[in-house]
Amino acid sequence: MKEVTVPAGVSLTELYRQEVGDYPKFFKMDTLSKLGFLLAERLVKDDKDRFTPREDRAVLVFSREGCVANDRHYVRSMEDFPSPALFVYTLPNIVAGEIAIRNKYEGETSAYVLERFDKAQLMAFVREAFQDPLTRSALVIWADCPSDTQWDARGWLMDREDVL
Template identity: 35%
Template sequence: MSKQTAYITGSCVVRKHQVYRNGALLWQEAPSLELQEFLRKAYDRFSGQYPKFHKMDPLSKLGWLAAEVLLREAPIEDHLPEQVAIVLSNRSASLDTDLRYYNTVKDIPSPALFVYTLPNIVIGEICIRHGFKGEHAFFTMDSFDAEQVVSYAQLLLDSGVATACLCGWVEVMDQQYEVALFLAERQQREGAVAFTAAEVKKLYAQQSGS
């Protein structure tokens, strides 16, 4: 299996109450807002037509929101649902929700929280929203490892399992959060750059202010 060229055709980064798409700042809110309030305002700004959003845990809301922003202008309809893969990663897995669920066990366990006590549920929420049915994987690591994520996504593209892959990082722990999603495709489009770890790192660093 030979490695074939793929391209980053879209990106979305959300951190510090700022939303970026393809490197451009789209929207920002006051840094004093609680995370849940920021997510609600972001939902109203970029979607507002998906009531299930309000039942999600913060991790799923964050990943879902970033995918919503990224895919709004991405020609994802060019791909069969079975050929759109998702590869995500984070540091805390579902610990933020696990702890809140554990607190309910002392009284009455919350089924609404329990269903989100797996980190890959965010992938399921994105797939339900956009109808994706391709391969998916979720990794936990100390920090965003562009090499590993790009390597796994590239493998799916090279093998023909996927023609597009939504990949990146989505982390939530209490009020600390960050999401960086990248859409990789085999097809080159206007403004696209090579899908390499170096380019992913560059986009990630530029939008972190470093």
């Protein structure tokens, strides 16, 4: 099992330039998606045959706040002219979709909201996701960002054997 974080308060743009640099779609993402994207990059950058489509890796995203930071941006745009570019990010699962698109993961992607971070509880849900017989590994993200400047972002890459 591999574990990474994105420390609160760092510049996500800076981190992107240092560690990725070749995926300009990053700049269109909301903060939640940027966090999930950067966690995923840190977890899978050394994968062999990266970007070959695969169905055996799930992307499971958990948080308390969902996409509330972006929801507030959309509400502000609504007063003037509702922004479709902001509206598509008002879904807590878009971050999972962004990771799937970047890495060509055609397996399960799911987004969950929990009252608090509780690793034992989170791992119980991850174990349940492995009931899908094709799922052999899972990219698990806890990315909680109540605003664009505060977050708790941690990610794990686990195999079936790590949790069962």
